[in-house]
Amino acid sequence: MVSNAGSLAGGGDVEATTRKSAKRSVKIEENPIFSQSSGSSVNEMVNLTDESSSPSEETSPPRAASRTRRRTMSGGRAEHHLLTTKTGKKIYTKGRPPWYDKRGKSLKQSFLIGICGGSASGKTTVAEKIVERLGIPWVTILSMDSFYKVLNKKQIEQANSSDYNFDHPDAFDFELLHKTLDRLRVGKSVEVPVYDFNTHSRDPNPKMMYGADVLIFEGILAFHDKKIRDLMDMKVFVDTDGDLRLARRITRDVSERGRTIDGITDQYFKFVKPSFDLYIAPGMQEADLIVPRGGDNDVAIDMIVQNVMAQLVERGYDSNQNNRDRHDLVREDLPDCLPQNLIILKQTPQVRGLVTFVRDRTTSRDDHIFYSDRLMRILIEEVMNHMPYRDVEVELANGKKAAGKRKNAQICGLPIMRAGECMESALRSVVKDCVIGKILIQTNESTFDPELHYIRLPPHITRYKVIIMDATVTTGSAAMMAIRVLLDHDVKEEDIYVASLLMGQQGAHALAYAFPKVKLITTAMDSHMTENCYLIPGMGNFGDRYYGTGLDLDLDEPFEA
C-alpha cells in the first residue's frame, strides 16, 4: 500500500504537524492520512454485509463514493511498487539489487524492521515515512494481513455474523509468516499469499516478493510470536491513543463503508479492544522504540531512520556497494555449469559466421546491419521454439487430413531502449501479429543502479508471453530491472523471455539465479569482462554501430558527396 506517494507529502516542521494532527482528531470528517493504512483489523471489513444492509441515516456523505476503500483482498493486484519521493528519488518497494556474488548468493542480509500497533494506529504511515526518509532504493514492505488463516465453513459463518475474532492471534498463520520472513531476509523470493476477505481463503495466485536491503513488516500482532520477533533487527511500536484510533475507525467505516456507529462500537468493545489490551499492548514491552501519535510524529521517525542508517553502516551497508559488487563479478570465478534456463543458439557455421561479422570491428556499417538483422531473425525463430503449442488437425487442399501444431500464445516484444529496438523488425518478420512495448532503463551515474525512466506496455499484459529484447546482456542489471517491472505488472515469471545477441556469463548467472523460470536465449556467450564491464571479446557498443551514432569514425562508411 505504498502506492500513494501524495499522502506522504506531509512533514514540514514538527510542531506544525503536531498541531495539525490535534485538530484532525477533532474534525474527523477530514480525510485523514491513515486512510492509507493497511486496515489490518478486518472485523469491521468482513461484517460489512450485514451492517450495510441496514442503511444508516447519518452516514454516507456524497464524496464517500469517490474514495471508497472497499478492499477485499490483502495486497491488492494494482499495488504499485515504485514510489517516487518528493525529491524525485525512486524507491522500489519490491525487488532486490540486481547483483549477486559468484555463487549466486545475495550479498547481504536484509535489515528487518518490525512495526506493531493497534488497528488504525498509523503503522503503514510510519512505514512509508521510514521508507521515504531512508532513501535506500530497495525496500520491501510486508503486511500481516496477507497471513490470515483460511477459514472453515463454521468460521465463515461466525465471521458473517460478526462472531469471529480477527484480532486474535489464532486468526493468523504464524508458521507461514515465519517462513516467509526468514526467506525474504536472506534475499530469496517468496510467494506471499493474497487473502480474500470475501471467501476467507487464499487467492490461487500468490504474490511474488523479493528480498531487499531493508524489509519492513507491519501488523497488529507483529510482536506476538517470539520466533518472528527474534528475526527483527529493530522493533517499533506505534502507540496511538485509543480514543483517536476509535475515532479514526468510526470515520473510516462510517464515511467509506456506510456503517452505523453502533455497529462499529459493538465490534470495537467485543473484539478489537480486548485483543489490543491482551495481545497487542504487551508488544510495547518488546519494542526498541515507541512512536507516540503514529505517522505524525516526525521527530520519532527521524530518530528511527538515523538509527537504521547507523546500524546499516555498522554492518557494512554502503550505497556504493552495488558498484563494487559489479567489479567483484569481474574478478570472481564462475560456477562450473551454465544455468538451466539459459539457451545458447546451436553454434552452426552460419550462426558463428554471423556472430563473427557482428563482432568484427572492420565490418562495414552495411554488412553490420544486414548480418545482425539476419542473426536476430534466427534468434527470434529460436525463441518461438520455447512457446507453448497445441495439437491441431488440418485439411490439405486435396482433402487429406494432417496432424500439426499451432502456437498457443500471444507474443509481446519488450525492447530495452535503445539497442533492444534493433530486434523489433526481426520480431515482426517472425511473429506477424506481435505487439511491441517499450522500456527505457538507464544507469544512475552516481549510484550505478539501473533506473526505470519510461515504460509502455499493452493493456492486459498478463495475457502475453513477453520477450525482453536487448542486444547485449553484460551484468544483467537492465534485464533484471525489466523482469522486475514485468513481475510488478503481474506477468508470471514463466511468461518472460530474455533474448539477446550476446550475454556475459556473469549476467546470465545473475538473471538465472534471481529468476529461474525466465528463459534466457542468446546467440553467443562471453565468459569474461573488463573492470569497466565490457565483455571480452564482446561486440562493442552495438546500438551505436547499428544506428551509426558512434563517435568512432573509422567504423563509419566514408561520407558520400
Next chain:
Amino acid sequence: MAVSPTCNGTSPSNPLTEEQQVDKLIKELQEKGTNFVLLEKTVQILELQTILRDRTTSNSDFVFNADRLMRLVIEEGLNHLPYSEHNIITPTGFRYDGIQFNRGNCGVSLCRSGEAMEIALRQCCRSIRIGKILIGEEQKVLYARLLPDIVTRRVLLLYPTIGSGTTVCKAIEVLKEARVPDENIYLVSLFLSPSGLQNITRKFPHITVVSSDITSLYPNHFSTKYFGAE
C-alpha cells in the same frame, strides 16, 4: 493426438508408418552417397508446416509463413557450404576466433514456384547471383539462364514443393549439361514427397537434398497460394 504429422497417409496394409519408411529410404540413399539435410522437427517448424498445409490459411498468412520456412530451410542449407577459420578484432580491441563463409555459391530458381524462394535466399545472402530455369509442359526446357562460371560454383537449386520429381530431374539435367558436378548441387525445398525423392536420387545419387520434411502430405497448392494465380 500423439500422431506425428507424417503418419496419417499410410495405408493400413503396410506395417511401417510413413515416417519409418522415409527413415529407411534415407538410410538406403545415404549408403549410396546422397547427403541429407533435414530440418530439426522443432515445434515451430511443425507449426509452419501446419499453416502451409492448411487449406483454410489465408494468402497473406501463407506468404508470410512460407517466407519464414524458406528462410529457415535456406539457413540450414547454407550451413553445409564450406567455410574457413577467420580471426578478427572486436571494437573493444579483443581477438575473436570466428569463421568466414567461402565465396563461390549461387542460386538457381526453378520457375515458377522456385522464384518465391529468391527473397528468402537474398535475405540470407544479400547479393548472391541467381540463375533461372523454366520448364514447360512435357518437360521441355523453355528458358535457362545460368551463370557463365557456374561450373566452379556450388549451386542451390530452389523449388519449394516436390511431388513426382520429374521437373526437378529435368532441371538437374540442365545443370549437368552446364557441367556442374553432382557434389556441387544442393536441392533446397520445403516439402519433398518420398516418391519424388526416390526418382531424383535414383538418377542423381550424389547431390545434397535440403528439406523441411519428406512426406506425402505436402501442400500441392503452393504457387496458387503464394502468387494468388493459377
